[in-house]
Amino acid sequence: MSAPVSGPGEARRRFRAGLRTPTAGWAPGYAQANLIAVPREYAYDMLLFGQRNPKPCPIIDVTDAGSPHTALAPGADLRTDLPAYRVWRDGELVDEPDEITGYWTGDLVAFLIGCSFTFEAPLVAAGIEVRHLTAGSNVPMYRTNRPCRPAGRLSGPMVVSMRPIAADRVADAVRISGRFPAVHGAPVHVGEPAALGIGDLSTPDFGEPVDVRDGEVPVFWACGVTPQAAIMASRLPFAITHAPGHMFVTDVPDHTYAV
Amino acid sequence: MSAPVSGPGEARRRFRAGLRTPTAGWAPGYAQANLIAVPREYAYDMLLFGQRNPKPCPIIDVTDAGSPHTALAPGADLRTDLPAYRVWRDGELVDEPDEITGYWTGDLVAFLIGCSFTFEAPLVAAGIEVRHLTAGSNVPMYRTNRPCRPAGRLSGPMVVSMRPIAADRVADAVRISGRFPAVHGAPVHVGEPAALGIGDLSTPDFGEPVDVRDGEVPVFWACGVTPQAAIMASRLPFAITHAPGHMFVTDVPDHTYAV
Numbered sequence: 001m002s003a004p005v006s007g008p009g010e011a012r013r014r015f016r017a018g019l020r021t022p023t024a025g026w027a028p029g030y031a032q033a034n035l036i037a038v039p040r041e042y043a044y045d046m047l048l049f050g051q052r053n054p055k056p057c058p059i060i061d062v063t064d065a066g067s068p069h070t071a072l073a074p075g076a077d078l079r080t081d082l083p084a085y086r087v088w089r090d091g092e093l094v095d096e097p098d099e100i101t102g103y104w105t106g107d108l109v110a111f112l113i114g115c116s117f118t119f120e121a122p123l124v125a126a127g128i129e130v131r132h133l134t135a136g137s138n139v140p141m142y143r144t145n146r147p148c149r150p151a152g153r154l155s156g157p158m159v160v161s162m163r164p165i166a167a168d169r170v171a172d173a174v175r176i177s178g179r180f181p182a183v184h185g186a187p188v189h190v191g192e193p194a195a196l197g198i199g200d201l202s203t204p205d206f207g208e209p210v211d212v213r214d215g216e217v218p219v220f221w222a223c224g225v226t227p228q229a230a231i232m233a234s235r236l237p238f239a240i241t242h243a244p245g246h247m248f249v250t251d252v253p254d255h256t257y258a259v
Numbered sequence: 260m261s262a263p264v265s266g267p268g269e270a271r272r273r274f275r276a277g278l279r280t281p282t283a284g285w286a287p288g289y290a291q292a293n294l295i296a297v298p299r300e301y302a303y304d305m306l307l308f309g310q311r312n313p314k315p316c317p318i319i320d321v322t323d324a325g326s327p328h329t330a331l332a333p334g335a336d337l338r339t340d341l342p343a344y345r346v347w348r349d350g351e352l353v354d355e356p357d358e359i360t361g362y363w364t365g366d367l368v369a370f371l372i373g374c375s376f377t378f379e380a381p382l383v384a385a386g387i388e389v390r391h392l393t394a395g396s397n398v399p400m401y402r403t404n405r406p407c408r409p410a411g412r413l414s415g416p417m418v419v420s421m422r423p424i425a426a427d428r429v430a431d432a433v434r435i436s437g438r439f440p441a442v443h444g445a446p447v448h449v450g451e452p453a454a455l456g457i458g459d460l461s462t463p464d465f466g467e468p469v470d471v472r473d474g475e476v477p478v479f480w481a482c483g484v485t486p487q488a489a490i491m492a493s494r495l496p497f498a499i500t501h502a503p504g505h506m507f508v509t510d511v512p513d514h515t516y517a518v
């Protein structure tokens with residue numbers, strides 16, 4: 001993985017130029033976002049799905065139909081400025097391109113969803129190791145046995161991201177991430193992966209595994225990949241998303257989402 | 260105003276039986292909500308208006324089209340259980356009935372929006388007087404010169420509620436209400452009503468005036484009447500709302516909305 005660069009505009013410029021990399025640690029201090037674009041016909045269901053499932057799907061911006069521009073980064077183009085995308089038809093992954101100009105239509109509405117990367121810098125600042133940052137890998141993500149509250153056509157399981165935390169820092173990690181309710185907030189589950197329906201932490205459904213060491217507890221946060229799981233489960237006719245871990249880097253400072 | 264009763268179910272029963280009263284102070288400890296019901300055709304714009312204007316329009320539940328039932332109070336009927344409603348046609352107030360069964364259709368989608376009454380009990384518990392509670396009157400509300408971010412067909416000014424707070428308790432009022440971001444959260448403006456476009460505090464646009472005494476500062480919170488102002492400004496063909504200050508009393512404990 002390339003060394004992160006300083007600012008969000010420079011990060012987007014490099015992704016637009018073709019660099020394909022997970023974005024954890026990039027443009028520190030600036031919020032990153034999950035992307036999901038659906039045809040206008042399904043936009044109400046998507047917006048309602050977010051309203052009904054705010055922990056995994058905290059919607060932080062919605063574009064007007066056909067517009068690739070967002071208030072979160074006025075100079076950016078959502079069709080080109082992410083490092084990797086996924087294209088879905090009838091719930092099946094059909095392409096994983098670097099840009100989506102060929103797929104974009106005037107009928108698409110894009111949703112930007114908060115990302116737990118926002119509270120990783122405050123965790124690190126508090127002396128809490130974030131393992132996938134140390135390892136330079138993509139955060140591990142897992143489908144769970146917890147259903148989201150359905151909304152019209154959309155239903156599916158909650159997806160979580162996992163970070164191993166030293167047992168004596170779990171309370172701090174809860175407290176620190178809890179200050180960011182608009183970007184998944186406090187964990188949904190601490191320890192006991194089997195109770196979430198996760199059989200083996202070493203085989204995540206998305207991203208890459210990380211070590212969980214002696215004295216550490218796996219801590220699970222609601223994850224913005226949840227809408228992708230809903231697209232799959234609901235067999236939505238068409239959607240475009242970011243590739244897991246390959247986020248949209250916004251111009252919004254992380255602290256904007258702190259309470 | 261009648262003396263408040265203890266539980267939310269009993270409050271709703273009395274309103275259903277015809278009692279017409281502002282609801283501040285009723286069913287203490289339980290969240291109250293603003294109501295706005297619009298035809299399905301406008302539901303996406305309303306939901307997006309809430310997403311784009313979360314301070315005045317924190318949406319806490321959305322019903323399925325035609326259903327008068329909400330997850331916030333499973334036994335309640337939104338058509339009868341509020342003390343007073345307003346019916347709007349083309350942005351004009353056409354009726355202010357006690358119940359709306361005659362207006363209800365299978366095409367209506369109801370939105371429940373958080374209410375600042377939720378943080379009034381914690382303010383009082385901290386020894387901060389809430390003047391309209393002391394006076395037994397409806398909270399004063401004002402249209403401001405701050406436009407909301409438009410969403411499709413909907414646009415309009417932000418509406419605020421006002422509470423006079425002793426100057427040495429303003430910081431506490433900010434801190435306490437800030438713990439409730441889902442129900443308007445921290446104030447949007449402290450002092451200087453003219454800067455909000457409010458010429459005369461003694462003539463609120465909704466509710467009743469309260470005294471602002473020497474040593475007190477008028478403190479302004481974003482208000483859930485904002486969608487009513489948007490209905491007026493946008494001349495929506497049809498809508499039903501609560502009457503300002505005459506809220507829907509939910510079964511949800513206030514502390515659910517604390518962070």
